[in-house]
Amino acid sequence: MIKCIVCDLDGTLIKYDDTMEKRTEQLLKKCIAQGIEFIIATGRDINMVIDFLNQYQLDCDLILNNGTQYCNKELTMNDIYPMSYDAFSKISTILSSYGYLLAIHTNQGKYSFVDADAFWDYHYKLLLASKDYKGFLPEKTFTTRSGYLRDFHYAKDAQEMIEKGIKVLKIDARHLDAYSIQGVKQQLNIDGLDISSSFEDNIEITSSITNKGKLLEKVIKEKGYAYDEVAVFGDGQNDVPMLQLFPYSFAPKNASQSAKDAARYVLSTTNEEGAVFAGLEQLYKAGILKI
Template identity: 25%
Template sequence: MSYKLIVTDMDGTLLGSNHQVTDENKLALKKALEKGINVAVATGRMFDSAKSHTSFLGNKMPIISCNGALIQEAETGEVIYSNKMDSNVCLDIINILEKHNVFYQCCTSDTLMCKYNKEYLEKYKDIHDSMAKEINIVIKDDFTKDVLENDILKLIVSEENNSELLEKLKKDISKIADLEITSSWFNNIEIMNKDVNKGNAVSHIAKYLGIDKKDIIAFGDNYNDVSMLEYVGMGVAMGNADDFIKEKANYVTSINDESGVAKALYNLAGI
């Protein structure tokens, strides 16, 4: 089938385990653009971080960032869609997180605010150093003023060794307000406004580009990709995805380190 739009997640999908886009994936997406097929990324990352990994496409694409809370044109930065969280709701969530002493982050359109946690920051120093080259990172102990003065798009909670605590936090936070709570990795939960998800974001792009959802192929590997895989005409799960994600997809491709995005495009889209 000839698709009109390709949408791909980044980490665990378009990117290999070295956090870089594989050469084969680059080639396949470039060929898609040459054929007149639109390409977009849908990621939990922030806009600038996503853009830094997709410059090989010449910035000719919309970027869905923060799990769908923000959609921008890569080339111009024009905002297509934005859905910020209520400041007081954010503070209520942070109050719960503080009681459990977990590591958390608040995302704006251009800044990642990290709760100071020496152990966590030392463990993931390389990742934070890499991210600091792409986005503005602020590490501090109290976000109250920042939350009130900035538009928060997403909160991320990380807990390495206690999955039961993450489940408890989900339940406690869901009592505060009608929120969208998902996960992009085994050790985190991500919190946005209700109905902020990749599936709804792709629907906004489809309307923006005048494309029917049956003409869209999308790729993902984790729970925050499910809404997108279910929305489009062809949802493709990566070989490295959990079985639950694979069951929600129409097709399962190779793992991310084997350029599964490119391989599926060869087989399904005639790239």
């Protein structure tokens, strides 16, 4: 019987405007009310999640930054798994030389090597160029200056951050020329780092010590859940490690091929159509989810 539901956010639980499909919201809240635990596992940092949690009044544990950070629902626990300073210095030098915009997620907020105005301007151009939005930007944390620049800091270079003792949890590197990503990825084979993506136009770099799957496995063992008591939903390359681990893992119709290959079940609905609802309904009809 399912005792825990774990969901990625972008492309899985939420729609392009950061809202949940109505049936999904209702069923998920019904599950939570029945005592089934809900955990978010996302590539986002806490500042990109907090508005969503408040909007839907969700009180849950968080796996953040592709599995390099874990916060309990009381936010009294904050386990982090940063990359080494040597790896950070090498990778940031390579990406900067190719003109990538670096959003550096840390234990002290979001950093970049350009100031706030330049950071936002480049990010805004990326948003307008994204096929996900098609020139129309919904009002949400990721698309508003005040939301995206929340807890933003400028650093001259990696060395400045290292000297300040800032712990780097994830680098989100984005470029207006999406085709250039494939070429540069071949140069990023640096010991101690994992390379993945959530979208076509980005590269996500984290410590290879952990990922969504490794951290989720640690969390569910500490909570005492068996693998077949956990339902997992994800759509991206960064979700593959957790989709592979659990017998009840689901990828929506819009998922990447790597996520579909890793998941036990591929749904016929997209995130926009309520894929998580469809997966939970499937478990309910099979008698595995009691609500």
